[in-house]
Amino acid sequence: QKEVEQDPGPLSVPEGAIVSLNCTYSNSAFQYFMWYRQYSRKGPELLMYTYSSGNKEDGRFTAQVDKSSKYISLFIRDSQPSDSATYLCAMTSIQGAQKLVFGQGTRLTINP
């Protein structure tokens, strides 16, 4: 079993829809959680960061962590075609990118 599981999709939704992207994990020591967005033919870029449990909101994006269920989510409101990308979750038990464990990535397409 992988330490971090993420449905690879692809996921296709109409413009304006609410999108929910999810990851589950098995290591209860994880406490730093991130979402990276990767456009086609580009490297990933950090989108959201959350420490421990709770929610974090940034514009149309909300990151949610439920440590009791070992489950994290990224919600995108009022989705736009420019949100079409692959979204990767990542997490670690300590500060320091060298220990980041990435999910497989979910490929998302927003249709105009």
Added chain:
Amino acid sequence: DVKVTQSSRYLVKRTGEKVFLECVQDMDHENMFWYRQDPGLGLRLIYFSYDVKMKEKGDIPEGYSVSREKKERFSLILESASTNQTSMYLCASSSRGGGAEEKLFFGSGTQLSVL
């Protein structure tokens, strides 16, 4: 604008060749990383370096080596390329002690095909 630059976007090599992938960052970052990205497997860390001439193995170092002679440059070396090393290679950098979020900055990747 901060940048991580990978020298080649696409590379085609033959089995057994020695392959060099180069990466340069202009952010004066201490940490540099090499990942490979494969469908269904996500990003896997090959090697990382936290200082000049310092390196540590990641999760899949077999068949790879690295070199960091200058702070801004981190090279990945495939001593004898094999077909199972066909992949997208991503270089990244981060600032040590860069706050609670040690943000990774990625290059655009090198798609390597080994025939």
